[in-house]
Amino acid sequence: MRNTVDFSAEVQNELCMTLPSLSVNEGIARAAVAAFCAQLNPTAVELADLKCAVSEAVTNCIVHAYRDGVGEIRITVKLCEGRMVQVEIRDRGCGIADVRQARQPLFTTDAENERSGMGFTVMESFCDSVRVHSRVGRGTTVILFKRLHR
């Protein structure tokens, strides 16, 4: 069962980082987010879920948003009251024309490179809520919400 998400919960600690959209930074991004969240003593499963969701969002920036070059990925992690973790992953890439379609399981625009089309499904399955804002030509912001158990 999903946890209830309080989108207005007070922020208690915050990490902000910017990385170029190089594939080597997928691992660095998820490790940094996990290290920052470790102060809340999450379970190993919660941490693994969060790392997976972050990895998917960052990979989307690299593979899709900046498919023709290298751009900036801005990641903001907020630890909010009630043990709520909020991770925002923002790019200024090509944007998503149809977010609803992109969020469908197995949907991919890059099948020839063996993209599974499961990125958003993983984010949604491993988090309590996922928000996606996108404008074609302007970029995409994905916000992951995950409440950690006590």
Next chain:
Amino acid sequence: MIRSGSLVSYEEHGDALVVKIGGEIDHHGAVSVRTGIDDVLAARRPPRVFLELSGVSFMDSSGLGLIMGRYALVKRYGGKLAVLNPSPAVVKMMNLAGMERMIPIRTGRKKG
């Protein structure tokens, strides 16, 4: 040089090829892993292929693409592929994509 977080080694047991993958399988690591495995599969065409994943510490959906792609490749030349000793986290990912219905998952040491 930027290195991949994944490691691959190969063992032959009779007509079976065991591909041992270790480390983290993400989009960054999957590319080199895929190329290496495909070269070996193309050269040897083993009837049975086992992807041994006990050493995988992290896998995201890029790993699903990697497994599915190798499954399709082996099936195309008439072979069979199974996944060996995945962690609960990897099984969770495979189940999410419904892959357990298509690709056998086995635990325990495989004997030739």
